[in-house]
Each structure stands twice: as structure tokens, then as C-alpha cells.
Amino acid sequence: MSIAEAGEFGLIARVVARLENGPATLLGPGDDSAIVAAPDGRIVASTDVLVEGRHFRRDWSSGADVGHRAAAANLADIAAMGAVPTALLIGLCAPNDLDLAWAEDLAGGLSDEAARTGASVVGGDTSFSPTLTIAVTALGDLGGQAPVLRSGAQPGDVIALAGRIGHAAAGYTVLSRGFRTPKALVEAYRRPVVPYAAGPAAARAGATAMIDVSDGLLQDLGHIANASVVGVDVRTGAFEVSSQMRDAAAALGVDPLQWILAGGDDHALAATFPPGVELPAGWTVVGKVHEGTGVTVDGKPWSGPVGWDHFR
Amino acid sequence: MSIAEAGEFGLIARVVARLENGPATLLGPGDDSAIVAAPDGRIVASTDVLVEGRHFRRDWSSGADVGHRAAAANLADIAAMGAVPTALLIGLCAPNDLDLAWAEDLAGGLSDEAARTGASVVGGDTSFSPTLTIAVTALGDLGGQAPVLRSGAQPGDVIALAGRIGHAAAGYTVLSRGFRTPKALVEAYRRPVVPYAAGPAAARAGATAMIDVSDGLLQDLGHIANASVVGVDVRTGAFEVSSQMRDAAAALGVDPLQWILAGGDDHALAATFPPGVELPAGWTVVGKVHEGTGVTVDGKPWSGPVGWDHFR
Known part of the structure; x- marks a missing residue:
């Protein structure tokens, strides 16, 4: 009907x-x-x-x-x-x-x-x-907590990530090439697994800035960098590339780092914490905040795309 | 651009x-x-x-x-x-x-x-x-007030209206026939004049049920009748038909009562009040709640349309 x-x-x-x-x-x-x-x-x-x-x-x-x-x-x-x-x-x-x-x-x-x-x-x-x-x-x-804005990151803070990253972008690429597997990647695109509780936990732990990674990690960290008037550097060594993602990337001729740094739709959370803060469960350090502006990768400008274009 | x-x-x-x-x-x-x-x-x-x-x-x-x-x-x-x-x-x-x-x-x-x-x-x-x-x-x-639901009308309550009614429907008919005047009616369609403050005032005065008239008075009073399990009777003598509306209705061959009873988009507020309550400013009695079901007009079933069909 x-x-x-x-x-x-x-x-x-x-x-x-x-x-x-x-x-x-x-x-x-x-x-x-x-x-x-x-x-x-x-x-x-x-x-x-x-x-x-x-x-x-x-x-x-x-x-x-x-x-x-x-x-x-x-x-x-x-x-x-x-x-x-x-x-x-x-x-x-x-x-x-x-x-x-x-x-x-x-x-x-x-x-x-x-x-x-x-x-x-x-x-x-x-x-x-x-x-x-x-x-x-x-x-x-907010349960009595102060909201965590994009504008509070300070030089010296660490950048941490909660949740999966790159999986949804990998699934999108798989689907756009006409495949339906690997299932884990396609499912990651269809139904993101969002670490909702990590947001309030980060607020309680003293996160200075936070954002939902919806457009791509580098683009979204760029929003924190702009709003906080700081520079941000991401360490690629911090990211684990699953064997499934690596295999799919090889088969499709894609750099998996591209999915991780510029892929959207996983809705991971990215936050900055003062140095020395013990991160709540589920949060992993992936970079550092410094004086300056913009986003770098391993200390260098990133030449690839920074964000995700929905069906463009 | x-x-x-x-x-x-x-x-x-x-x-x-x-x-x-x-x-x-x-x-x-x-x-x-x-x-x-x-x-x-x-x-x-x-x-x-x-x-x-x-x-x-x-x-x-x-x-x-x-x-x-x-x-x-x-x-x-x-x-x-x-x-x-x-x-x-x-x-x-x-x-x-x-x-x-x-x-x-x-x-x-x-x-x-x-x-x-x-x-x-x-x-x-x-x-x-x-x-x-x-x-x-x-x-x-809500400012500490209990919300006024659709389900609280009681037999014996009066039905009252705040705001204009029928004007937007008249303006819609004018526009749909290819005219741009009378300006007052066309403007009523383009920018409804909503008696926002009459809502909280009705709550403070003890209104038992309330609804925004968006689809047509009879249809929306029907929602109150259904939710409250009561009958509702509307008195057509309670409505003032402006000379502008009367003239436009005559020119277009429309019964102005049709605009008033079944026209939407004015976003007047309709509410029921216990008998004897002094109505707040801007509210006018237009009918009565009785035991039973459904909506009648001057004690009789209404044969015309009861509500507004957007561009159908």
C-alpha cells in the first residue's frame, strides 16, 4: 500500500x-x-x-x-x-x-x-x-554540565577521538562502485555506530572543545581550529586500519587514509583535552593542538580532500 | 546570485x-x-x-x-x-x-x-x-502553567476563538482565481496575524482544551471533540463577516461562511472554557460543548467541507 x-x-x-x-x-x-x-x-x-x-x-x-x-x-x-x-x-x-x-x-x-x-x-x-x-x-x-563548544581548544591540548572513523566512507565507496560487500563496511555506512555516551563523559572529564565528525575529520577539526584560533596536527600513526578496510582499499585502489582523514558519516566524536587529563574510556589521542592556525597531518599540509561531498 | x-x-x-x-x-x-x-x-x-x-x-x-x-x-x-x-x-x-x-x-x-x-x-x-x-x-x-491539551473539554464549556478566521482562506481563493486584491485578504493569506499571547492567557484563565486552527475551524474543533469525547456546536451568528470579505465572496460566488468554518491558515486559537469564566481579552464565544460526539453548526450537521486541502 x-x-x-x-x-x-x-x-x-x-x-x-x-x-x-x-x-x-x-x-x-x-x-x-x-x-x-x-x-x-x-x-x-x-x-x-x-x-x-x-x-x-x-x-x-x-x-x-x-x-x-x-x-x-x-x-x-x-x-x-x-x-x-x-x-x-x-x-x-x-x-x-x-x-x-x-x-x-x-x-x-x-x-x-x-x-x-x-x-x-x-x-x-x-x-x-x-x-x-x-x-x-x-x-x-546538559545535566548540569557546561556545554563543550568548538571554541575552547588551547595550545598544548591533546586531540582525541571516540568511535569508528573511515568505515562509513569505505562502505560508501564500496556501494558507489556497485558492490554490496564487505558487509561490515557497508553496514557501517548504513547504520553508523555512534559513541553517544562518550560526549557527556568527555564533558565531565574536562574536554575543552568537541565536535561531531560528520563531514570528515580534517574538515571538522578545521572548525575547531577556526573557532578556537589554534592550529591542529593529526598523527596518522594513531589510526588503526582494520584488515578489512585495508583489503577493500587495495581492491578498490583507494588510500585507506583518505577514508579516515576525509570520510564522513561515521559520526565519531573529536574533542580536545588539557594535557595530563586522564581520557574517559573509548577516547584515543590522535593529535595535538598548537599555537597557529589550520590543520596539518604529521606536521605537514595535507594535499588530499579534507571533507566529504554527499553525492556531489 | x-x-x-x-x-x-x-x-x-x-x-x-x-x-x-x-x-x-x-x-x-x-x-x-x-x-x-x-x-x-x-x-x-x-x-x-x-x-x-x-x-x-x-x-x-x-x-x-x-x-x-x-x-x-x-x-x-x-x-x-x-x-x-x-x-x-x-x-x-x-x-x-x-x-x-x-x-x-x-x-x-x-x-x-x-x-x-x-x-x-x-x-x-x-x-x-x-x-x-x-x-x-x-x-x-510553559512558565509554570499546566499545558492545555485537546482532551480536556467538558460538556457545558463554552467554545471561544481568538484571532481572525476565514481571512487567509479568502485570500487564498482570491489568489487562486488570479486576482491580487483585495489587498487585506491577500495579505492575510501571505502573513497570518496570530494572537500568540492569547494562548498563555487562556491557560492562565483556566481553558480546558485548546487548538491552533490550521486546517479549518470545524475540522480542528473535531479534533477537540474526539480527544475530549464530547460534542461541539458552533453558532454562525457569532462570526462577524467583514464587508471586505462579504464583497469578495459575492464577487467570487463563494459563501463567506465556508471560509470561516472550513478555511485554514489564519492560525486563530480555539479553546474551551468552563461556563462562567471571564474570558481573557481577545477571546469571543462562538459555541458550546455538550455531551455527545462530533461537530454541528447551529445545532445541525454541516454539509459543506470541514477542512482545508492544501493545493489538492
Whole structure:
């Protein structure tokens, strides 16, 4: 059945049936607005849009995959402030002939990914549109911690990383060359594994700056360098290249370092910590902050691309 | 200059330059997330999507008009809970050839409409898309009041309305017949005048149920009737038909009551109050709640359409 056959209210009923309520949900879907607990007295909020053909392809990803990835992209932005996600709101614009089951799976993926952080989908809106588009807004709570901005890095700080890096970019390359394996890389692209808890843990440990690596490590560290008015140097020796990634890179004629330094979509977290701070579990040092500007790799300018171009 | 020529970061810089910060903005655009004050400890949140050709037309409305209307649709959902808006987040999906000035005017309209409520645009995301789409999320604060849901209406309550009704629908009909005047009606469609403060005022006065009239009065009162398990009767004698609306209706061969009872987009607020409550300023009684189900007009079933179909 298409969503047009289900009708707007039919679509909403089926989608809402796939959602689960989290502890912060004081009022879920069905009224003019949702109500979400904000015990800190401040709310962290972020919006991302995903457009078919640019951010996802239905022949590469299931509805559930797209839901997981859309939620992850937003929830990672909340974690990167040092906050704990509480809620998602979804704007779904879809063509009339979209399969109702696809929309239901999308809702299930969004809800399941949110549940990993304790958050849930609390509301949204739907409209018909010729272009399948998913707008996600995530809310989060700082739990009394100061937010970790991009602007606090200091010369002498270490740069550390939590989460996988390069896997999603490798999976994207695999898919774009027409392959469906290795499965681990393709799955990394379809459903990023985001270290959500590492964000608040970094805040508690005294992280001075933090960012969600969504566009590519060098480009995103460039945002920290610019906002903090510092220079950043990344050590390539710090990155472990899995044998799977190495084999895929060799088969596809790609430098795996390219995936690691410039690949997006893994939604790892990058943060800076004062020297001597004991890093929380899951964080690994990958470089250093120094006086100056810009981003270097092993002390030298990087000649390759620095960031990820979605379907460009 | 098109937005493609400006580039993503150029577009964002020009758009952000048109935004103003409100008192609840603790951290505006530029980091992974925004931070908004939530003094009540609960946040009210709502999302609406607007798709070109379905919710707006660029030959009918300027960028600023669309910004005002997109913001109003969301801010009204916050007011309808009895809350005061604090922030908007915007997802903008736009074709490459969109004029940069149009996007800037959109941002200006969103910011100006938000400012009417004390709120501001705190963040967002942009993407290229073949379909011009605007996703708006509004946040609001309850200020210690209990939220006013759709489900609290009681038999014996009065139904009251705050704000204009039928004007936007009249303007829509005028535009869809190829006319550009009367200006007052066309402007009512382009930029709804929403009685935001009437929402929290109704909450303080003890409103038992409330809704934003976005789809049409009868359809939206039907939501209250369903959620509250009551019947609702509307008195047509309660509505004032302006001479402008009467003249336009006669010229176009339309019953003006149709605009009032089934027209959307004015974003008036409808609420129910216990009998004997002194209504706050701006509220007018238009009907009564009784035991039973459904919505009647002057005690009889209504044979015309009950709601508004966007461009269907």
C-alpha cells in the first residue's frame, strides 16, 4: 500500500504505532505540540535534513537504515555538546507512491536509534512532496554540565577521538562502485555506530572543545581550529586500519587514509583535552593542538580532500 | 546570485546575518547544536514542514512572506499549548538556482515573525534539493502553567476563538482565481496575524482544551471533540463577516461562511472554557460543548467541507 492510499491520518497512525516513549517524554504525538522534560533548565537543540539522492539512496539503504542514520546524525550533534539526547521531532516529506511499509520502517529505525540514547520520537509532521526528505530535530539535556563548544581548544591540548572513523566512507565507496560487500563496511555506512555516551563523559572529564565528525575529520577539526584560533596536527600513526578496510582499499585502489582523514558519516566524536587529563574510556589521542592556525597531518599540509561531498 | 554560486557556507553566513537573538538564546547558530533557556524544566516542541507547490507558491508570496507564514504555523502550535515560544530551528532544502536574496528574505521573515513572540531562530541546516522545502521546529516554555491539551473539554464549556478566521482562506481563493486584491485578504493569506499571547492567557484563565486552527475551524474543533469525547456546536451568528470579505465572496460566488468554518491558515486559537469564566481579552464565544460526539453548526450537521486541502 502506498502512503497516498493510506492517507495522511492513516500514515501518521501507522508511523506513530512504531514509536516508543522514552523517560523524557511528558506528552508524545497527537496534540499541537509535544512536551519534553528539560531538567537542566537549558535545552540543546539541533536540526539536520536528509534529501534522497543527496544524503541517502533507497537502493542502498532500507527504510530502517535511513531512520537509524537520520537519527544518528542528529543525536551525535547533541552528544558533541556534552549533552544526553531526550527527544526527536521528524518532518517527513514523501512522494505519493512511497510504500507505507518503508515509512513505517523509517519510523522504527528512528525510534530504535533514539532508544540507544534514552531518547524517543515525540512528534513531527508529514507532507506529500516529489522529493523524499527527512528533517530531524534532536533535543538534549546538559545535566548540569557546561556545554563543550568548538571554541575552547588551547595550545598544548591533546586531540582525541571516540568511535569508528573511515568505515562509513569505505562502505560508501564500496556501494558507489556497485558492490554490496564487505558487509561490515557497508553496514557501517548504513547504520553508523555512534559513541553517544562518550560526549557527556568527555564533558565531565574536562574536554575543552568537541565536535561531531560528520563531514570528515580534517574538515571538522578545521572548525575547531577556526573557532578556537589554534592550529591542529593529526598523527596518522594513531589510526588503526582494520584488515578489512585495508583489503577493500587495495581492491578498490583507494588510500585507506583518505577514508579516515576525509570520510564522513561515521559520526565519531573529536574533542580536545588539557594535557595530563586522564581520557574517559573509548577516547584515543590522535593529535595535538598548537599555537597557529589550520590543520596539518604529521606536521605537514595535507594535499588530499579534507571533507566529504554527499553525492556531489 | 544563486545559492549554488554562494555555496553552502556562503548561504549560511548570509542567512545567519539576517537573524536576531532573543532572550532565550544561550547559544545561537555555529556550533553542533544551539542552546535555549528552558526555565520551566519542560520544553514544548512542534515541527511543521512546508513544501513548495503544496503549502506555498513563490509567485504568490515573497521569501519574507513564506518566512512569516512558516514561523507562524509553528509558533501558533506552541501558543496553543498555553506556552510562550522561545526558539525556532530551520531546515531549508532548496534548488541550486534559488536566488540568494530569496533565502535571505525567508530568514528575515522567519526571524521577524519569531521576534513578535520574543523567540528567535537559533539554528538549522541547509541542503540542495530539487523541491524547495522548509522544515520548522518551534520550542516554547510553559512558565509554570499546566499545558492545555485537546482532551480536556467538558460538556457545558463554552467554545471561544481568538484571532481572525476565514481571512487567509479568502485570500487564498482570491489568489487562486488570479486576482491580487483585495489587498487585506491577500495579505492575510501571505502573513497570518496570530494572537500568540492569547494562548498563555487562556491557560492562565483556566481553558480546558485548546487548538491552533490550521486546517479549518470545524475540522480542528473535531479534533477537540474526539480527544475530549464530547460534542461541539458552533453558532454562525457569532462570526462577524467583514464587508471586505462579504464583497469578495459575492464577487467570487463563494459563501463567506465556508471560509470561516472550513478555511485554514489564519492560525486563530480555539479553546474551551468552563461556563462562567471571564474570558481573557481577545477571546469571543462562538459555541458550546455538550455531551455527545462530533461537530454541528447551529445545532445541525454541516454539509459543506470541514477542512482545508492544501493545493489538492
